[in-house]
Amino acid sequence: MCGIHAAISASADGPISSTLERRLRRRGPDHLGCVKASLDHGDKRLFLSFTSTVLSLRGDHVARQPLVDEATGSVLCWNGEAWKLGGQPIQGNDGEAVLSELSAASRRGPGKDDGDGVLDALRAIEGPFAFIYFDKPAERVYYGRDRLGRRSLLVKPRDTFSLSSVAESPAAGWVEVEADGCYVLEFDASSLSAELTPTRYDWVQDDDALVSSIGVFNAATPVRNVKLTRQSPSVAQLRHHLTESLQLRVLQVPVPPRASPSDARIAILFSGGLDCTVLARLTSDILPPDQTIDVLNVAFENPRIAAQHRGATQADLYELCPDRITGRKSFAELSEVCPQRRWRLVTVNVPFSLTSSHRSEVVDLIYPHNTEMDLSIAYALYFAARGEGACQESPSSEPRPYITPARVLLSGLGADELFGGYIRHATTFSRQGYTGLIDELKLDVSRLGKRNLGRDDRVMAHWEREVRLPYLDEGLAKWAIELPVWEKCDFENRGADGDVEPGKRVLRLLAEELGMSSVAGEKKRAIQFGARTARMGSGKVKGTTLISW
Numbered sequence: 001m002c003g004i005h006a007a008i009s010a011s012a013d014g015p016i017s018s019t020l021e022r023r024l025r026r027r028g029p030d031h032l033g034c035v036k037a038s039l040d041h042g043d044k045r046l047f048l049s050f051t052s053t054v055l056s057l058r059g060d061h062v063a064r065q066p067l068v069d070e071a072t073g074s075v076l077c078w079n080g081e082a083w084k085l086g087g088q089p090i091q092g093n094d095g096e097a098v099l100s101e102l103s104a105a106s107r108r109g110p111g112k113d114d115g116d117g118v119l120d121a122l123r124a125i126e127g128p129f130a131f132i133y134f135d136k137p138a139e140r141v142y143y144g145r146d147r148l149g150r151r152s153l154l155v156k157p158r159d160t161f162s163l164s165s166v167a168e169s170p171a172a173g174w175v176e177v178e179a180d181g182c183y184v185l186e187f188d189a190s191s192l193s194a195e196l197t198p199t200r201y202d203w204v205q206d207d208d209a210l211v212s213s214i215g216v217f218n219a220a221t222p223v224r225n226v227k228l229t230r231q232s233p234s235v236a237q238l239r240h241h242l243t244e245s246l247q248l249r250v251l252q253v254p255v256p257p258r259a260s261p262s263d264a265r266i267a268i269l270f271s272g273g274l275d276c277t278v279l280a281r282l283t284s285d286i287l288p289p290d291q292t293i294d295v296l297n298v299a300f301e302n303p304r305i306a307a308q309h310r311g312a313t314q315a316d317l318y319e320l321c322p323d324r325i326t327g328r329k330s331f332a333e334l335s336e337v338c339p340q341r342r343w344r345l346v347t348v349n350v351p352f353s354l355t356s357s358h359r360s361e362v363v364d365l366i367y368p369h370n371t372e373m374d375l376s377i378a379y380a381l382y383f384a385a386r387g388e389g390a391c392q393e394s395p396s397s398e399p400r401p402y403i404t405p406a407r408v409l410l411s412g413l414g415a416d417e418l419f420g421g422y423i424r425h426a427t428t429f430s431r432q433g434y435t436g437l438i439d440e441l442k443l444d445v446s447r448l449g450k451r452n453l454g455r456d457d458r459v460m461a462h463w464e465r466e467v468r469l470p471y472l473d474e475g476l477a478k479w480a481i482e483l484p485v486w487e488k489c490d491f492e493n494r495g496a497d498g499d500v501e502p503g504k505r506v507l508r509l510l511a512e513e514l515g516m517s518s519v520a521g522e523k524k525r526a527i528q529f530g531a532r533t534a535r536m537g538s539g540k541v542k543g544t545t546l547i548s549w
Contacts, residue, residue, distance in 0.1 A: 001466035002065060002095075002165070003027035003053040004077035004153075006132045008141065008185070008196065009160035012047045020168035021051075023365075027079075027165060027461045028053025035066045035075050039139055039187050046187060048134060048141070052077045055466060057253065057407060059093030067095055069103040073136040076102065079165055080129025080151045081468070083248045087126075098125065106135050118142060119201055122182055126474050130177075132163055141185040147203050147213040148472055149179025149449020152457040154368070161185070161196045166458050170367040179212075179449030212449075214474055215481035217442045221434040226486050227493045228505045234487035235509045237479065242510075243282060245473035249410065250283050259405040262290050264344065267406035269384050269467075270295035271530050272326030274504060275412025275421075277334065277519045278511050279470055283410065284338045293341060294391070294404045295334075297327035298348040298384040300355060302532040318349045323530035330519050332395045337515040346404055348389035355379060355536065363547060365462055369455045373543030376528035376536070378459045384531075385409060385460035385467070407465050413452065414471035417444035418480040420489030421504040421524050429491040438485055445481060448472070 003024030007013055015021070015034075025032060031054040039046045052065030058081070067076040078095035090097045101124070105117035118135055122142065128150030133142040143163055145153050154174040156162040167174040177183070183198040203213035211217045228234070253265040266287070268280050280295055287293065299321035306317055318324055324347070331345045366378045391402035416422050420441060429437045453469075460467045470476070480488065490505040500508040500520050511520035528534035535541050 001027060001055040001057065001461055002077075002079040003461075004065075004079045004130065004132055005051040005162070005164045006077060006134075006141070006143070007049045007160050007162050009047055010045070013049065013160060016051060017168050020164065020166070023166045023168065023462070024051065024053045024164075026464060028055045029464050030054045030056045030062050031064050033065050035068060037073065037075065037134065037136065041188060050075050050077050050132065050134065055407065055464060057081075057466060059096070061093070063093045063095050065095065067099045069099060072103060072106065074099075074103055074106065075134040075136070077132040078129065079131065079153075080146065081127045081466075082125045082129060084126040086124040094127070098131075102133055102135070106137060116184075116201070119182055119184075123203055128469065128472075130165065139187045141187075142182055143177065143198075144182040145177055145179040145449065145454070147179065147474070148477070149453045150457065150469055150472060152454040152461075153177040157196065165461075166365065167367050169364055170370070175368055176450070176454050179453075181213075211442055211446050211481055212477070215478040217438065217445075218482050218484050219438050220484050221438075222484070222486050225492055228486060228490040228509070230509045230513060232487060232506070232509070234483060234506050235513065238506055238510050239282075239513070241473070241476040241479050242278070242470060243286065245470040245476050246279070246282055246286055248473070249408070249468040249470055250286055253408050256405040256407050262292060262342075264292040264294040264404055264406045266291075266408050266410060267294035267296050267346070267387060267404045267465075268410045269381070269412070270297050270327055270330075270345075271323040271525070271527065272297065272328070272330035272519075272522070273323075273412070273525065273530075274507055274511060274519055274522050275415040275471070276410075277330045277516060278507060278514065279410050279412055280334055281337065281511075281514045281516055284334075284341045289340055291342075292344055294344045294346050294387070294406055295327075295331060296346045296348060296384050296387055296404065296409075297324060297331075298350065298380055298531050299324040300350045300379070300383075300532045300536070301352045302536050303352055304535055304537070305532055314351065315349075318347070321530065321532050322525055323527075326522060326525075326530070328395065330516075330522075333516055333518050335394055342393065344391045344393055344402070344404075345395075346387060346389050346391045346402060347399065348383055348386065350379075350383045352536065355383075355533075358382070361462075362459065365458045366455050370546055371543060372535075372541055372545045372547055373528065374455060375547050376533040376543070378455065379533040380527045380531040381456055382459045382462065385463045385465055387463065387465070409460060409465050409467045411456075411467050411469050412471060413456065413469050414448065414477070415504060415507060416524065417441065417448060418471060418477065418488070419504040419507055420485070420491075421507075423503075423524065425489065426491055426503055434485060437489075437491070441485065445477070
């Protein structure tokens with residue numbers, strides 16, 4: 001995880017603002033670097049400045065950014081994780097591997113069908129990332145977000161063309177870079193005389209049918225009623241894909257600073273619900289037995305709810321939060337099913353006064369998202385990622401003050417969109433059948449980068465941690481997109497004795513296979529209602545209401 005920034009202008013700008021530097025440093029505390037360059041065409045000169053901060057999680061050393069190719073002077077600002085290049089796993093530091101591939105592609109010149117070799121190299125990357133690459137010999141700047149938009153990148157196309165992982169303030173005029181391809185700025189005498197305008201190139205050429213440039217959504221409808229059961233092939237396939245995804249994300253994570261080898265390197269955002277608990281259960285199968293796993297459960301003091309429970313103490317209000325109740329129950333089941341694993345349940349309790357004192361910071365971080373729903377979701381993610389509260393190593397142990405040392409967070413985001421977990425999916429099926437459900441799922445997957453991922457990345461990376469999304473691994477997402485809908489959810493067969501819920505039924509059946517029968521039956525609950533961050537001021541406020549800056 002890193003913070004990246006670039007500024008391109010006709011004048012030699014000074015350093016970035018102190019606020020922006022502070023926020024970039026929060027994303028990457030291990031190193032701050034800056035590289036400057038210039039381009040000349042006749043009497044025209046363009047100044048380029050690149051800044052990176054580094055949270056070191058790959059390789060055996062801190063890869064100081066911005067990364068510079070000594071042979072050509074090309075510059076890479078890299079934020080994310082490249083798990084594979086051209087289908088092959090990366091050994092060592094991924095940013096250095098990506099720069100090597102891009103520099104080699106630039107030297108080779110045109111790629112497939114006389115196209116851009118650098119674009120071909122970028123298209124071969126698998127993993128969550130945002131990047132800025134200055135190809136100095138070609139006098140081009142490439143930038144973008146991965147196919148799903150799992151990392152944040154903002155752009156401000158004014159006199160100084162700027163790119164950044166995060167904004168300094170909502171008044172600065174930033175907008176989110178769309179996760180719809182790679183953007184290229186070409187510099188020549190004519191472009192230096194006009195406003196810089198990027199050209200967009202698709203992540204996948206000549207295939208408009210792909211959803212998020214990953215796979216073609218399976219639009220087939222069943223000719224007969226097919227019941228989804230534990231013997232259905234998709235259950236075993238999901239376990240395989242999810243295990244492969246998790247292995248990339250939880251193995252070889254370095255020991256965090258000031259931690260022992262047995263301390264937690266991985267923490268899981270843990271409501272106690274289906275998605276996150278399956279991740280916890282499978283992660284326990286993958287990690288060495290001596291590594292602790294932290295599960296982070298957040299609960300808020302909500303004045304509106306407090307007014308409904310007169311006489312309840314502040315501690316009572318936290319324990320009454322739906323996600324705290326579910327979290328404790330699922331933690332007990334994890335402890336029973338995986339008794340040799342050292343778990344830590346980290347209960348993060350957030351007083352209303354603390355929420356209020358951090359409001360302006362959270363509002364700035366979610367920008368350009370700007371609704372009450374954005375804010376209520378962000379509060380929960382922001383304080384959960386902070387990881388500060390009390391921990392218990394068993395359901396019966398005494399809690400003690402604790403801050404998780406883990407620098408890698410796992411999130412269950414994406415499971416609802418891929419496998420039909422929202423209430424509206426059931427509603428759509430009841431009204432429009434399989435055709436309507438397929439359209440709704442396809443829409444949900446295609447807009448993940450726009451609605452959720454950039455915002456969530458900015459909020460959680462603020463605490464010097466990197467969030468990883470196992471359900472949104474390219475291989476798993478492609479498999480899920482191309483899977484028939486009746487192999488994912490089963491709204492045609494609901495309510496029978498002994499059946500688990502139809503929404504995300506493939507994942508519920510996997511939970512049963514893993515010995516988590518209680519978790520398999522958990523109903524979907526939105527994070528803002530589970531943690532009680534919704535409508536903290538008034539019950540009449542709508543989620544679509546714009547927040548006041």
